[in-house]
Amino acid sequence: METTRNLVLTAWMAEHGHSSNTLADAVNQAIGDLTGRLGGLDGSSVRDWKAGRVRWPKSATRAALTKVTGLSATALGFVPRGRAASAPAPPQEDPVNRRSFLTATAATTALPLPVTAAPHRVGASDVTRLRGKFADVVAGDHQHGGIRGIETRALDLSAEAVDLQGRGSTSQRVRSQLYAVAAAFTSSAMWAAIDGRRFDAARHHHERAASLAAMSGDQTIQFRIWSHAGSLYRHMGRPSDALAANDVARALPVTRRDPLFAALGHARHAAIHGLTGSRSAVERTIGHAQDAADRADPHTHRPVWMTAVCDQAELAELALSAYLSLGDFERAEAQAHRSLTLLRPSMQRDRALVTARLAQAQLGQGEVEPAMATAMGVPLNVVRHPRVAGILAAFGSGLREFAPHSSHTRAWTQYQREVLT
Incomplete structure (x- = not known):
């Protein structure tokens, strides 16, 4: 069946500065606000709307679109099932009434239980x-x-x-x-x-x-917060601030009570040291991280965020980042393979990050064809994640610098244009 592009939605997005990805994120958030469960849309979903391949989204998605835009689905150019695109739209619901209804509904679902004579005990x-x-x-x-x-x-x-x-x-x-x-x-x-x-x-x-x-x-959550601060400044390219923040985490008594906290602190320090170019510091802290991990008791009770993130796969991933920063691509590749072998199936974002970095490590060794295959193997549902996209963009720049006129570079440029944008 021939499709008709949704020019109204396309124009609204352009006017409000939305890309397909940012609108998908906003609608996912609105779905979460309305239903309590985040939506699962991505940029390809929005592109289907714009192209007319999806003419009438699901009811929860339509309500979320109204919450984001202040407009009804029909006012955004969507066409209800069974109606031709040229048919007149029904009278648009007053946006004020619509917002009032959504607010009232949310308030109703959040009402506390009836108050009893006895005071509530939290x-x-x-x-x-x-x-x-x-x-x-x-x-x-x-x-x-x-x-x-x-x-x-x-x-x-x-x-x-x-x-x-x-x-x-x-x-x-x-x-x-x-x-x-x-x-x-x-x-x-x-x-x-x-x-x-x-x-x-x-x-x-x-x-x-x-x-x-x-x-x-609670020292365990203080560790997480200051360790995250170290990661924040590392991603911002501020290694001195990153080392200082991560030192706050590493100095907490919990790292002496539980070696696994010490292991994570050392591993994140190694990734930061990679930015400083200090090979000796990277090697030293990676060694400390592994020694601490080996001493950790697997039966110790730990917060859910710690048991979810800190394992040998995470230590290898942080070592991968450190060696990539140093330009030691052979060791980076070895750590990438180790991490991919150990990563749990649920760690989809981390698997994409490690795969993209593996492609960088292979390219750094001049292995263009394997690097291309690895980079194109990053699952499509996560290639637009901001960090994954950044690594793949850097891979493309490195490829063009290494082999500007090769068939591999032309193939990657086409892939980037058709898939990654």
């Missing part, structure tokens, strides 16, 4: 419930990476943890745990912003997370 069950939601946020990060929806969801849950303390009486222990959970959610928002290369937002989240963590007294 207890351990509330903390357990929030920790379950935190585990979902961590799992979403591993699958999708730094999309705005994860950042917003984490901030909303952090606010819920803080606000809960004003809804009833609680013990000091539970109060501290609620501050720790709020700090954990905010640190996830911080990491989502780092992962999405929204560095100003990440610095703002760091300030809030550090404050909440200090009130909680």
Whole structure:
């Protein structure tokens, strides 16, 4: 069947500065706000709308589009099933009424349980419930990476943890745990912003997370926050600040009590040292990281974010980053293969990052054909992740510099134009 391009949506996106990817992120976030579960759209979904291949999105998507744009689906150029594209659109619903309805619906679903005569007691069950939601946020990060929806969801849950303390009486222990959970959610928002290369937002989240963590007294979440700060400054190309922030994490007593925390701190230090060009520091800290990991007791109880991220695959991935920064491409390739072998299936974002870096390591050794195959093997559902896209863009630049007139370079340029943009 012949399709008709949705010129109205295309024009709205151009007017408001949206790419296919940013509109998909915004709609995913709005779906999460309306339903409690993030949407699964990506840039290709929006391109299908623009091309007319999808003329009438699902109801939840239409409501989310209205939330993002302030316009009904028909006003955005979508055509209800069973109606020709030229048929007149029904009268547009008053956007004010629509927003009021959405607000009222959200408020209704969030109403507390009827108040009983006895005062509400905020207890351990509330903390357990929030920790379950935190585990979902961590799992979403591993699958999708730094999309705005994860950042917003984490901030909303952090606010819920803080606000809960004003809804009833609680013990000091539970109060501290609620501050720790709020700090954990905010640190996830911080990491989502780092992962999405929204560095100003990440610095703002760091300030809030550090404050909440200090009130909680929980050293494990303080470690995560300052370790993330080290990663933030590393991605910003500020190794001195990165080393200082990561030193705060490494100096916490939890790194002496649990060698696995020490291992992660050393491994992230190695990645930072790679930016300084200090081979001896990289080798030393990688060795410290492995020694600490070998001493760690696998049966020790640890926070969900720690058990989800810190393993031998993560240590190899950070060593890969360090060796790439040093230009030691042979060792970088070895660490990339090791990480890919050990990565858990759920770590989709990390697998894409390691694969893209493996392509860089192969190209650095002059292995153009294997490097091309590796780079093109990055799964299409994650090639537009900001960090993955940045690595692949750097790969393309390196390829053009290494072999500007080769057939491989022409093939990559075509692939980049047709698939990556």
